[in-house]
Amino acid sequence: MCDLVKWRALVLVLATAVLGLGSGAGVGEQSLREAARGSGLLIGTAVRPAQLSEAAYASTLAREFNTLEPEDALKWEVVHSERQSFDFSQADQIVDFASRHDTKVRGHTLVWHRQNSKWLTEGKYTSGELAEILEKHIRTVVGHYRGKIFAWDVVNEAFDELHPGQMRSTIWSDQPGIGLAGNGFTYIERCFRWAHEADPQALLFYNDAEAEVVNPKSDAIYAMVRDFRQRGVPIDGVGFQMHIANLHADVASISANIKRFTALAVQVHITEMDVALPVDSDGNARAEDLQTQANIYRQIATACVSHPGCTAIQTWGFTDKYSWIGSHSKKTQGAALLFDRNYRAKPATEALRSVLAAGRL
Numbered sequence: 001m002c003d004l005v006k007w008r009a010l011v012l013v014l015a016t017a018v019l020g021l022g023s024g025a026g027v028g029e030q031s032l033r034e035a036a037r038g039s040g041l042l043i044g045t046a047v048r049p050a051q052l053s054e055a056a057y058a059s060t061l062a063r064e065f066n067t068l069e070p071e072d073a074l075k076w077e078v079v080h081s082e083r084q085s086f087d088f089s090q091a092d093q094i095v096d097f098a099s100r101h102d103t104k105v106r107g108h109t110l111v112w113h114r115q116n117s118k119w120l121t122e123g124k125y126t127s128g129e130l131a132e133i134l135e136k137h138i139r140t141v142v143g144h145y146r147g148k149i150f151a152w153d154v155v156n157e158a159f160d161e162l163h164p165g166q167m168r169s170t171i172w173s174d175q176p177g178i179g180l181a182g183n184g185f186t187y188i189e190r191c192f193r194w195a196h197e198a199d200p201q202a203l204l205f206y207n208d209a210e211a212e213v214v215n216p217k218s219d220a221i222y223a224m225v226r227d228f229r230q231r232g233v234p235i236d237g238v239g240f241q242m243h244i245a246n247l248h249a250d251v252a253s254i255s256a257n258i259k260r261f262t263a264l265a266v267q268v269h270i271t272e273m274d275v276a277l278p279v280d281s282d283g284n285a286r287a288e289d290l291q292t293q294a295n296i297y298r299q300i301a302t303a304c305v306s307h308p309g310c311t312a313i314q315t316w317g318f319t320d321k322y323s324w325i326g327s328h329s330k331k332t333q334g335a336a337l338l339f340d341r342n343y344r345a346k347p348a349t350e351a352l353r354s355v356l357a358a359g360r361l
């Protein structure tokens with residue numbers, strides 16, 4: 001860290017201690033999106049359309065965030081649940097909400113191995129048929145939102161956890177794949193090219209989990225992105241999901257990873273951040289864990305603002321009332337987001353707000 005960066009970090013820490021920002025005391029009326037205005041950083045969240053009719057949900061969303069992303073509404077099982085038709089009604093609600101509140105929309109996701117429609121996974125299609133189906137899906141969905149969705153997670157989680165560095169075996173890659181099985185990430189390239197043709201202005205991202213730090217998976221993604229950039233494949237960014245468990249984040253490695261990716265002249269978006277905590281049967285976390293959580297949000301946000309190419313911090317939902325963590329952990333984990341179940345700001349909100357207000361380091 002250079003001296004100036006160290007100095008600004010110190011001022012931030014002192015301000016936090018003196019003003020009690022880390023304790024959820026608040027900094028007046030400034031919202032997260034207002035705090036982010038100076039730096040131009042995108043501060044976003046995943047959204048569930050069914051909740052938009054809830055007044056507190058909608059008002060918090062509109063007040064705090066300048067970017068929204070459908071949590072599930074653009075996945076195949078929702079948008080393409082019948083082979084011959086598309087249903088954009090859920091995602092359209094989010095896009096309409098965004099346009100009424102001067103908010104951007106990220107799209108998630110066009111190609112994934114989960115939440116696919118039954119007709120697709122059980123259809124026993126040939127590679128030729130799958131290629132045709134996938135091309136039509138990408139062109140139709142991206143085309144529908146041309147000019148309205150500014151960035152897409154074109155492909156999500158294509159690299160394997162169990163065999164680090166290797167491609168995941170999926171319907172799109174090799175089961176049976178779209179005709180490019182055995183050709184590494186060529187099928188991903190094909191998807192990016194289709195998406196680019198459907199909306200040449202949209203920013204196209206590759207998004208993945210457990211690739212936030214420098215590790216074999218992020219090494220493999222790095223090699224792919226470098227190759228794409230060298231050959232002019234239209235990729236604009238990489239999304240690091242940032243689902244943090246066990247109250248542990250290797251911030252130095254996360255920062256080094258952001259640095260090497262942005263050096264390839266692609267943007268980095270933190271796309272799905274949450275910090276899961278152990279909770280009791282009422283869903284409550286311990287006070288000291290909430291402080292540790294705030295510190296993690298602060299450190300990750302600081303890592304992002306320290307690199308000009310890191311342009312968005314997005315959380316996977318914003319209220320602990322609605323989060324995937326509870327239902328995916330038999331309710332033993334939760335309280336992972338910025339606002340509690342009553343939409344009150346948590347220590348993490350104040351920590352994030354103070355980093356955003358301090359601006360680029």
Ligand code: G3I
Nearest residue numbers: 071072108109114115156209241243272316323324327328
């Ligand atoms: O649609 C059915 C509904 O008909 C049924 O009544 C209900 C009963 O539980 O389930 C609904 O399906 C749920 C679906 O979300 C749509 O809401 C599934 O149970 C639920 O498991 C599914 O979870 C989603 C999960 O992806 C699936 O893998 C979460 O909401 C969503 O937050 C999560 O998001 C993923 C990102 O897309 C990619 N990165 C990881 C992240 C967290 O897993």
